[in-house]
Amino acid sequence: MKTKYRVVGGCVLCLSCVYECPVSAIIIIEDVSVKIDSEKCIGCGKCRDNCQNGAIQPEETGN
Ligand code: SF4
Ligand code: SF4
Numbered sequence: 001m002k003t004k005y006r007v008v009g010g011c012v013l014c015l016s017c018v019y020e021c022p023v024s025a026i027i028i029i030e031d032v033s034v035k036i037d038s039e040k041c042i043g044c045g046k047c048r049d050n051c052q053n054g055a056i057q058p059e060e061t062g063n
Pocket of ligand 2: 005020021022023024025026036037040041042043044045046047048
């Protein structure tokens with residue numbers, strides 16, 4: 001099962017994650033934050049690794 005990631009807050013819209021995502025799964029929401037499309041996301045973690053603000057974290061899956 002792939003790891004799912006979500007934006008937990010503290011996004012400053014630097015767009016690093018948007019540029020790093022290999023499948024273009026991250027979209028900009030009303031110029032204030034970003035959102036991950038869980039259908040497109042392949043769980044690579046690049047967005048989390050490149051976010052300077054810790055704004056992206058894995059979801060708890062219970063597994
Ligand atoms: S890398 Fe982090 S701060 Fe930058 S746009 Fe993505 S979630 Fe926001
Ligand atoms: S985990 Fe990988 S595929 Fe999913 S949104 Fe982040 S960079 Fe994109």
